Amino acid sequence: METQKIMVTGGSGFIGTNLVNELENRGHEVLAVDLLHNDRDNYIRADVKNYRQIERLFDNDKFDYIYHLAAEYGRWNGEEYYENLWQTNVIGTKHMIRLQEKLGFRMIFFSSAEVYGDYNGIMSENVMEDNPIKDTYQMNDYAITKWAGELMCMNSATMFDTETVRVRPVNCYGPHEHYTPYKGFIPIFIYKSLFDQPYTVYEGHKRIIDYVEDSARTFANIIDNFIPGEVYNVGGKQEWEKDIKEYSDIVLDAVGKDDSLVTYHEAEAFTTKVKTMDFTKAIQDLKHDPQVNPEEGIKKTVDWMKWYYRIE
Template sequence: MAKMLVIGSKGTLGLRLVEVLQIRGHEVWEVDLQHHLGDKYIRADISEYRQLERVFEQNYDCVYLLAAEFGRINGEHYYDTLWKTNVIGTRNILEWQLKKGFKLIFTSSSEIYGEAAEPILTEDLPLKKTIIQHNDYALTKWANEVQILNFEKKYQSPIVRLRLFNAYGPGEYYHSYRSVVCLFVYRALMGIPYDVFEGYHRVFMYVDDLIPTIANVFNNFKPGEVYNLGGTEYRSVKDLSDLILKYTEGDPKLVNYLPEDKHNTVSKRPDISKAKADLGHEPKVTLEEGLPLTVEWMKKIYQEGH
């Protein structure tokens, strides 16, 4: 099978992607920032070109670039790290691709759709109209996509972009910059107040519905393509919070209801027909099925033995 490199291999999605690629018979090498013992693991910061020299001493058939500084609030508090990692880091990988010739699969974000008010978000929307992104994280991910578009045009670099929409599930460890599901579940379990913006809607995608699709990209690789990877359930953030309170037996008084989040988009609903057709993307796990599994995992991690 193929020789793969997963950059960002110790993150929530990276860990699972490595497992799936290995199960499918690929030789998988890993890069992340953690110190970790492994024959096929290399510690490197993608924003530091020199550190990548060890990584690319050998050749790979395909590189998955998952490594990034993630999250809106994280990007406001640590904007310098965000821009260095996401923009300089991605540029470094694009430069190495020119030298080594591997296929590149890049994970972007639904955040690039910014202020777009269309009821359904199609992949070609950012090229059809001007979109203003609301926060630095979104700006860096769109900058990444423009970097990629430029390399595709100038050098015919073989790249596929994936825009992820609200993935959640077991394996996401809590800190205050995490995804909305992780934040709500942890805080409900621990009795920590949290905010819910009313009138906001999202699609939510269980991690086991996402990772096989990401792994499928290699065998269905179409250079220059971009795909929305989201779920089919379009639910309000209030509905999400209500379900989490139910499954965690959390106190409803923990929730502070607010009308607007100035740094975020009111509603995001993707068209995922391309991913279904090309990548076999078929989300099946509902919130009513995925949330209890997520809650039970977080209980084991954070409550047992305390």
């Protein structure tokens, strides 16, 4: 494919960093935009909540594609800091859509598998359009803001003929995901284990995880087969689905610790217990082909965290 000029909002974040690396390795010209400071040559600091800051990025540049990842992440982060969540995830996305309507670039909007809520069935992409709201009731503000973003993208496509592909990542993990209490369960388990801190495992919750470099490769493939209006689940292989406790055991084994500091509970608020995902469309359209299984990926992530936090 010929070289494309691409902007990645949230380009200093976890998925964004890996995606920027993948796109650059393919020879594309990439600009990373983020609130987080970064020493990369191709980085500009801007806040998607501020229309002026984003608009000026287009003053002297024309972009073929925008990967819009900039967002406040996580259900508990969203419950405790809902002002930031709604301003970034909804107002920030609206700013990007307004610019898209004005300038005509193609956009890849990053939603979340959280939009499926507590749907009792296989979570294929058409579930959200084919079922009543009560069957896909979002469980937390984070999920609601992501679904609002999707609705705005679809509305803009109808009203202004904008071209957007939506993706719903499913439990990405791996290098460049630093610890905070609001991150996914894999980095939390690893960090707590490395520093001998207690953590809680909610039993009966099942998930499929996907190593971020595998996901980033699929996300980068979108511009090779860009189908306006499409939406894709992107995650690991079905046979990798495990109980959260199994993932905790894999982490403890990789770190070399026992579970004496782990507390086990039955259920967690604001969450879906089981997500049965369908990745067929991503496999067919985007050549999605995860290679790194959970045991290997968690070991790689442990090694990265040891390096990042300077643990011998």
